[in-house]
Amino acid sequence: MKVLRGTEGMSTIMLAVPSLSADAVYDRLTQQARVIVDTRRTPPAGLDDADLAVVTTDTRTVDQLRADLAVDMLLTGHPTTDPTRDTDGTAVLGAIHAKVQIVIPVLALLGVTDEPATLEGNGPIDATTARRLARTTRSPWERILTHPITGAVLHTDTYQRPAAIDRHLRARDRHCRFPGCRIPAVRCEVDHTIDWAHGGPTETRNLAHLCQRHHTMKQFTPWRVRQLPDGVLEWTSPTGTVYVDIPTAYPPAVAFAPSIDSAADAPF
Known part of the structure; x- marks a missing residue:
């Protein structure tokens, strides 16, 4: 992990993590950002004037939203920028789970070969990692x-x-x-x-x-x-x-x- 100091009070955080984790993090942040964008377009009923003003005047881009959401989750453990959170503090965005598409050749899954699997949108991953994911996933295949x-x-x-x-x-x-x-x-x-x-x-x-x-x-x-x-x-x-x-x-x-x-x- 590195922090690169920029200009005008900005910095860049760089994380070197497995491609599978990076793709899942990016996917989750994208889903959360889209919820905020959709909320700006169609604010939920019941918002008071103060919250409605925050929602309708938000002009951040999707990339800016991803960055803000990542910082909020790293610092607080949940996305506090979610304007749709309930009064009891339960954030709707916190229920969003990333979905990753992995294609595993059946012979590699059975351990007959070690040909790599494919992480869609990224590239190949090794057969050992693919088999481990196959054994531990709770999602239906x-x-x-x-x-x-x-x-x-x-x-x-x-x-x-x-x-x-x-x-x-x-x-x-x-x-x-x-x-x-x-x-x-x-x-x-x-x-x-x-x-x-x-x-x-x-x-x-x-x-x-x-x-x-x-x-x-x-x-x-x-x-x-x-x-x-x-x-x-x-x-x-x-x-x-x-x-x-x-x-x-x-x-x-x-x-x-x-x-x-x-x-x-x-x-x-």
């Missing part, structure tokens, strides 16, 4: 079945239930589906490609993850998108330029040995 050759998502548990559709979409999309955006799906919103109000069905072929920024952009700007088979999204910019975003396939679960002919051509 989400089974994802992929094609052994292409890595494409085929099925996730019981497909008919809405919760299963969400699991399928998280597994398929993995991140925001706007071209170039890599915000993890667990921090995105599920959007109807064809709006529900315009007859768009709630089916995987009409749903995709978009971060809050690109979800808003799709709704309120001239950007247009249509969903093609296999979850491919075709975006059209206001100038008419077309961008295609294809779901990222998982690595193949089966590795094939080279053919006999290929082995004979090898230099050794």
